[in-house]
Amino acid sequence: MRIPxxxxxxxxxxxxxxxxxxxxxxxxxxxxASPEEWVDYVYxxxxxxxxxxxxxxxxxxxxxxxxxxxxxxxxEISRAVLAKxxxxxxxx
Amino acid sequence: xxxxxxxxxxxxxxxHKHWPKQWREPEPKKAYDIVxxxxxxxxxxxxxxxxxxxxxxxxxxxxxxxLGNGNIGRNTTIVRSNYLxxxxxxxxxxxxxxxxxxxxDLNYNVMLSQxxxxxxxxxxxxxxxxxxxxxxxxxxxxxxxxxxxAGVKKLAPAIDCSPTARFPVLGGMLQxxxxxxxxxxxxxxxxxxxxxxxVDIIQNCEVTGFRIEKDRVRGVETSRGSIAAKxxxxxxAGRSSLVGQMAGLRLPIESxxxxxxVTEAIKPVLDTVVSFGAAHFSIVQSDKGGLVFNGDLxxxxxxxxxxxxxxxxxxxxxxxxxxxxMSRLRLLRHWGGINDMxxxxxxxxxxxxxxxxxxxxxxxxxxxxxxxxSGWTYAHLIANGEPHPLASSYLLERFETGLVINESGTGPLxxxx
Ligand SMILES: Cc1cc2nc3c(=O)[nH]c(=O)nc-3n(C[C@H](O)[C@H](O)[C@H](O)COP(=O)(O)OP(=O)(O)OC[C@H]3O[C@@H](n4cnc5c(N)ncnc54)[C@H](O)[C@@H]3O)c2cc1C
Ligand SMILES: [Zn+2]
Numbered sequence: 001m002r003i004p005x006x007x008x009x010x011x012x013x014x015x016x017x018x019x020x021x022x023x024x025x026x027x028x029x030x031x032x033a034s035p036e037e038w039v040d041y042v043y044x045x046x047x048x049x050x051x052x053x054x055x056x057x058x059x060x061x062x063x064x065x066x067x068x069x070x071x072x073x074x075x076e077i078s079r080a081v082l083a084k085x086x087x088x089x090x091x092x
Numbered sequence: 093x094x095x096x097x098x099x100x101x102x103x104x105x106x107x108h109k110h111w112p113k114q115w116r117e118p119e120p121k122k123a124y125d126i127v128x129x130x131x132x133x134x135x136x137x138x139x140x141x142x143x144x145x146x147x148x149x150x151x152x153x154x155x156x157x158x159l160g161n162g163n164i165g166r167n168t169t170i171v172r173s174n175y176l177x178x179x180x181x182x183x184x185x186x187x188x189x190x191x192x193x194x195x196x197d198l199n200y201n202v203m204l205s206q207x208x209x210x211x212x213x214x215x216x217x218x219x220x221x222x223x224x225x226x227x228x229x230x231x232x233x234x235x236x237x238x239x240x241x242a243g244v245k246k247l248a249p250a251i252d253c254s255p256t257a258r259f260p261v262l263g264g265m266l267q268x269x270x271x272x273x274x275x276x277x278x279x280x281x282x283x284x285x286x287x288x289x290x291v292d293i294i295q296n297c298e299v300t301g302f303r304i305e306k307d308r309v310r311g312v313e314t315s316r317g318s319i320a321a322k323x324x325x326x327x328x329a330g331r332s333s334l335v336g337q338m339a340g341l342r343l344p345i346e347s348x349x350x351x352x353x354v355t356e357a358i359k360p361v362l363d364t365v366v367s368f369g370a371a372h373f374s375i376v377q378s379d380k381g382g383l384v385f386n387g388d389l390x391x392x393x394x395x396x397x398x399x400x401x402x403x404x405x406x407x408x409x410x411x412x413x414x415x416x417x418m419s420r421l422r423l424l425r426h427w428g429g430i431n432d433m434x435x436x437x438x439x440x441x442x443x444x445x446x447x448x449x450x451x452x453x454x455x456x457x458x459x460x461x462x463x464x465x466s467g468w469t470y471a472h473l474i475a476n477g478e479p480h481p482l483a484s485s486y487l488l489e490r491f492e493t494g495l496v497i498n499e500s501g502t503g504p505l506x507x508x509x
Contacts, residue, residue, distance in 0.1 A: 001400055012402070013400060013402050014402040018391050018392040018507060020505065020507075021346075021393070035492065036492075039491055039492050040342075042435075042504050043344035043435045043491045043504055044342045044343065044344055044491075045333070045343070045344065045345065045346050046333070046337075046342075047333035047334075047343070047345055047346050047347055047393065048333075049331075049334055049347075049395040052393055054392065054393065070392075072347070072393050072394055072395045072396070073395045073396055074396065075394070075396060
């Protein structure tokens with residue numbers, strides 16, 4: 001498996017560290033979030049067999065955090081962009 | 093038919109042509125009292141103990157592929173009960189006790205070999221942790237023996253115990269009652285036992301949905317038609333999230349692949365089960381002579397039953413630094429299995445918000461050794477509607493109450509347990 005880093009191009013898997021499911025968003029208002037929202041954020045995962053959006057750290061390269069969309073059945077990668085905070089708080 | 097010395101002699105005399113089939117191949121009925129989804133080790137064990145311990149036999153086990161295609165036939169076959177957390181320690185110890193009587197109970201040789209399970213350590217900090225674990229085990233009534241370097245060398249001469257080793261061995265913690273079991277025989281033995289009690293084992297029957305009316309389960313939809321059921325138990329290991337989703341369950345589980353390797357057969361070189369302390373690497377020699385071993389998870393969500401080359405390289409490096417005599421062996425086979433990794437690394441045996449629907453999963457890559465106790469306690473839960481005392485900490489609620497059971501202390505990162 002190779003991950004196309006926007007800075008470095010196609011690089012082998014061994015240069016990257018997995019950062020997990022990127023579809024989870026930390027509760028916007030931590031003080032006011034309900035216990036259910038926290039359980040959902042910390043523990044519950046969709047775990048799809050198919051397209052999965054996930055974080056990867058190019059730890060053995062440019063050290064950018066990426067957001068990658070990968071098919072968990074074939075490891076085919078359809079999208080890889082820099083993970084950066086967006087205006088409004090969400091990550092793109 | 094009961095297997096015995098007499099039956100072997102009789103069948104040998106007639107050229108082994110008259111052995112009966114070990115279980116029937118029934119057509120699914122329209123309705124059952126209990127339907128179990130998943131014919132892996134845990135599903136078959138559950139069916140067996142529902143019949144044996146609770147007298148319930150109007151049961152179907154629905155398996156989407158062939159019996160034994162899943163992790164029950166893909167694991168490294170290691171059994172032990174040296175867990176630190178008391179909830180796990182008592183559960184896995186019960187499992188080991190069941191293993192010890194299983195061949196007799198099933199009238200089927202599952203080839204339990206209590207050759208000892210040794211975990212080696214390489215640093216003073218690891219030794220402290222091992223001693224702490226050993227003491228905790230002994231307080232829980234589980235066997236544990238501390239070995240120094242000479243003790244390790246005597247037990248397993250193939251391990252590089254020299255001071256110049258890449259990771260010098262300081263000693264190890266041995267569980268003498270640990271060992272290995274023939275994994276396929278476990279599936280076959282439980283299947284034969286359940287079938288003999290009248291359980292229908294239905295292969296090539298995939299569950300594609302659940303019939304749920306007013307928060308109560310009424311049955312399942314399958315690739316071979318709908319089947320009504322008063323109670324349904326999910327027990328599908330690596331596909332837990334996908335099957336759970338069909339019933340509206342959201343689970344604290346990620347699916348990850350673990351790879352397993354077998355070398356060409358060689359003469360006996362290792363008569364115990366050993367785990368490296370410097371990386372994830374466990375190894376056992378099979379009765380045929382092949383060295384069977386596994387490394388760490390590939391490390392990212394996966395439903396592909398095959399692994400990546402980076403892990404193959406890591407595992408080979410571990411093998412050669414731990415047991416240098418392996419360097420010239422050729423790999424014969426190599427495969428992957430999908431593990432249902434939970435957020436705290438411990439399993440889930442639980443009721444669900446849907447009445448009559450139960451869930452068993454989250455066995456991570458340690459669920460083979462749990463097979464008998466998983467079946468035993470899941471059968472209790474399904475039969476009585478209340479958790480078995482040995483599994484009462486394994487409920488789904490623990491992720492809400494905060495009473496998680498985290499052996500490795502690594503937090504909610506399924507790939508790290
Ligand atoms: C490489 C590897 C090494 C391992 N080594 C060890 C070890 O040394 N010691 C140890 O204790 N554990 C080990 N494990 C873990 C252990 O194998 C598993 O935890 C355990 O086997 C899981 O339970 P099971 O046997 O019921 O799973 P499985 O055999 O996977 O059973 C689940 C079944 O459900 C079926 N299924 C899925 N979806 C559906 C559906 N929709 N409808 C019908 N059926 C369905 C599947 O086809 C499958 O047969 C290892 C695992 C792997 C992959
Ligand atoms: Zn990069």
